[in-house]
Amino acid sequence: MVAEKGTISINTENIFPIIKKFLYSDHEIFLRELVSNAVDATQKLKKLASMGEFNGELGDLTVKVSVDKEAKTITISDKGIGMSAEEIKKYINQIAFSGAKEFLEKYKDTQDTNQIIGQFGLGFYSAFMVAQNVEIITKSFRDEPAARWICDGSTEFEISEVEKEERGTDIILHVAPDSEEFLDNFRISQILEKYAKFLPIEIEFDGKVINNPNPIWTKSPSELTEEDYKSFYKELYPFGEEPLFWIHLNVDYPFNLTGVLYFPKVKKDFQLNREKVQLYSRQVFITDDVKDVVPEFLQMLHGVIDSPDIPLNVSRSYLQADGNVKKINSHITKKVADKLQELFRQDRKGFEEKWESVGIFAKYGIISDDKFYDRAKEFTLLKNVDNEYFTIDEYREKVQVNQSDKDSKAVFLYANDANQQDAFIASAKKRGYDVLIMDSPLDAHFINALESKLENVTFKRVDSDSIDKLIDKGLAMESVLSDDEKKQVEELFKAVAGNNTIQLEALPTDELPVTIVQPEFMRRWKDMSRVSGQNDMFGMMPMGNNVVINTNHALVDKLIKTTDAEAQQQLAKQLYDLALLAQGMLSGGDLTRFVERTVAAL
Numbered sequence: 001m002v003a004e005k006g007t008i009s010i011n012t013e014n015i016f017p018i019i020k021k022f023l024y025s026d027h028e029i030f031l032r033e034l035v036s037n038a039v040d041a042t043q044k045l046k047k048l049a050s051m052g053e054f055n056g057e058l059g060d061l062t063v064k065v066s067v068d069k070e071a072k073t074i075t076i077s078d079k080g081i082g083m084s085a086e087e088i089k090k091y092i093n094q095i096a097f098s099g100a101k102e103f104l105e106k107y108k109d110t111q112d113t114n115q116i117i118g119q120f121g122l123g124f125y126s127a128f129m130v131a132q133n134v135e136i137i138t139k140s141f142r143d144e145p146a147a148r149w150i151c152d153g154s155t156e157f158e159i160s161e162v163e164k165e166e167r168g169t170d171i172i173l174h175v176a177p178d179s180e181e182f183l184d185n186f187r188i189s190q191i192l193e194k195y196a197k198f199l200p201i202e203i204e205f206d207g208k209v210i211n212n213p214n215p216i217w218t219k220s221p222s223e224l225t226e227e228d229y230k231s232f233y234k235e236l237y238p239f240g241e242e243p244l245f246w247i248h249l250n251v252d253y254p255f256n257l258t259g260v261l262y263f264p265k266v267k268k269d270f271q272l273n274r275e276k277v278q279l280y281s282r283q284v285f286i287t288d289d290v291k292d293v294v295p296e297f298l299q300m301l302h303g304v305i306d307s308p309d310i311p312l313n314v315s316r317s318y319l320q321a322d323g324n325v326k327k328i329n330s331h332i333t334k335k336v337a338d339k340l341q342e343l344f345r346q347d348r349k350g351f352e353e354k355w356e357s358v359g360i361f362a363k364y365g366i367i368s369d370d371k372f373y374d375r376a377k378e379f380t381l382l383k384n385v386d387n388e389y390f391t392i393d394e395y396r397e398k399v400q401v402n403q404s405d406k407d408s409k410a411v412f413l414y415a416n417d418a419n420q421q422d423a424f425i426a427s428a429k430k431r432g433y434d435v436l437i438m439d440s441p442l443d444a445h446f447i448n449a450l451e452s453k454l455e456n457v458t459f460k461r462v463d464s465d466s467i468d469k470l471i472d473k474g475l476a477m478e479s480v481l482s483d484d485e486k487k488q489v490e491e492l493f494k495a496v497a498g499n500n501t502i503q504l505e506a507l508p509t510d511e512l513p514v515t516i517v518q519p520e521f522m523r524r525w526k527d528m529s530r531v532s533g534q535n536d537m538f539g540m541m542p543m544g545n546n547v548v549i550n551t552n553h554a555l556v557d558k559l560i561k562t563t564d565a566e567a568q569q570q571l572a573k574q575l576y577d578l579a580l581l582a583q584g585m586l587s588g589g590d591l592t593r594f595v596e597r598t599v600a601a602l
């Protein structure tokens, strides 16, 4: 067969319904599209005026939206450049021919055409998602007769001359019976609130201007006061608590990005916030699903990002991940790290006070992003049980001498619940050890990340081993028991300790006779899989504890010397229960019987 070349043709009748009904997932965005067109038409006029191509009176440029319940219409009126009949034919009748694009092409060499929203030449047709008839009444800024265009959503239209005094365009939607929900004032104001809140031209609905045309992210930080940032936060999140601090983003190379990111106060048991970072493109709201653009660990931040360089799909409702998006993402990471570093250097005390919230972001960042760690290691803080804060380097310095084990590894001890682990903390302190507090849900992962990054540092929870083994300096004490006696002690405790492992240790006489420890490795994996929400092998495994018996303790000696078998068992049980009690592990019937037994023995 001879190769044949040709042009693909489109059957308008078939493609039209697709554009009208399926291009946009959400019907409400018709309003975003039409108001954006009105704003574009107004911006174009301002642009022409600034270049001397329009010399008339600009007048009041407010875009007006109105609903007429009786007539079942929604009208969007602007005082922008308007269209002549010829222009309607060119821009409206030709689907996917964008006058916005043409305008940008024409004026691309002049500065500041960045504000035009349209790009695809499709948005206008979203009107047919809710309207059975759409009418355009428009008068160009050039002295030409006004024109009226009407279309019922088929491929046929009617165009005629009409009387219209004022320059600009009215788009009148004759709402279809299945879309009458949009004839509700409250609904319209909600949609405007969502998409048009920061459009650059004033938008009036129900006699009120609904937008702030000059949001702070369009201004330079030097013009703004602390109050401005706080009141903008209130504007975004009327019910939000005051933010801790903020970062003003202002990039113009290699991409355009402006915005303000706020650090909220975060509770220890942080929950996903309802308030989210909002993404805008040329002041039009796009989405609050900012994954890809904002690094995951910063998605709990609040605020606004605006970038005309984020590639949008035709429906403008989501973005496509591409090289720019990645660059924006790493830029935000860098900016956040810089800001935290600056706060740390300028006001260490203030930084420590904010650490409870800031630490959650920083730890999350350290866990998930190596580049962030490289910057964050300088200001990442560790807090000990006495509420003192140290940087990682300071802390290493502090514990290096006293808390190095026989292999010269520094052992960072920590508690996750200072109350419950009080006995262990006390015994660590007796040795002059310091104990960190690690009580946020992220800490299990954070500790793991730090161990993998810091050389010769290991973390151990204070209750993960007997005090001598916690930091094993290779200086074990001699046990006063004979091998036979040890065997006997082991058997006695095996009988009361269920599945737990018995561990005999020669500890100083002033340490407790019996302690229950949870080996670090298993417990940590369990904690980590719990935070990740995985119920993997570790998460499911029942955790066996170790029961440490201090063979040098006077009560263990007494146990061996007790000749009455029943009394001996009783004493072993009592010592074991005391250890459980110290770990907060004795409850229910076991606790009741322990109390009864103790009372009876007094």
Ligand SMILES: Nc1ncnc2c1ncn2[C@@H]1O[C@H](COP(=O)(O)OP(=O)(O)OP(=O)(O)O)[C@@H](O)[C@H]1O
Pocket (backbone or CB within 6 Å): 033, 037, 038, 041, 078, 080, 081, 082, 083, 091, 092, 097, 098, 099, 100, 101, 117, 118, 119, 120, 121, 122, 123, 124, 125, 169
């Ligand atoms: N209110 C208006 N005033 C003047 N011209 C308008 C108005 N509404 C639409 N137009 C013209 O019609 C063209 C097509 O509009 P349409 O909304 O379909 O596409 P767009 O805005 O160019 O691109 P997008 O699909 O990205 O919104 C516009 O580019 C503009 O030239």
